[in-house]
Amino acid sequence: MNKPQILVVEDDPAIGNLIATTLETQDYQYHRAKTGTGAVMDALSFRPDVVLLDLGLPDIDGVDIIKKIRAWSNMPIIVVSARSEDSDKVAALDAGADDYLTKPFSVDELLARLRVALRRVRYDNEKTSGEASLYENGGLKIDYAAGCAYRDGVEIHLTPIEYKLLCLLAKNTGKVLTHNYILGEIWGGPAVSDTPSLRVFMATLRKKLEKDPGHPQYIQTHIGVGYRMIRQKQDSEL
Incomplete structure (x- = not known):
């Protein structure tokens, strides 16, 4: 089995060394870049499984790097940044x-986020050509x-909006989706609906999907940001 390939984009030597040492202890292979230009070139040539990206680079802002990579690849990108504002x-x-x-x-948190991203990579690689007709998590x-959803073999009766929300989250499992x-x-954009309405629909979806909506197993809230579908561990990972 090939070792996961990680691209570390970090210009701070101390943090870069910490991440590199952490990856080595987990037997991951990695490549390091200290500039935005180098990161884009390495992503093209190195084709990593996951990118760990700092936003405050000396030449290109990290958000612009994300856009450049997204123009040609869907490889997971985990931002690791000192910028802590919701915006x-x-x-x-x-x-x-x-x-x-x-x-x-x-x-431990870095490794946990990385495992989530790598599970998504494995899941995507296991899909047959074209979109899978059945989603299991x-x-x-x-x-x-x-057009049906089931929990533990029992059909969940969803409204059209709830079903669309569930499918959107499912098709982006492991990825944080912003409110916008x-x-x-x-709905076609924020002008058509708004975040409070989204919260209401998400709350009703949770009541139908989760055994305990107060302690959700599937849909994770990122306060002020959005939501994420959590991939459940398979028996082989327990």
């Missing part, structure tokens, strides 16, 4: 980042052809 997180995620980790961070199943992105995909 910075939303800008990066709207540009196409999959996740956002704020400095200072714990090594723990006890959740979606039959796209029939969801509004644009489901």
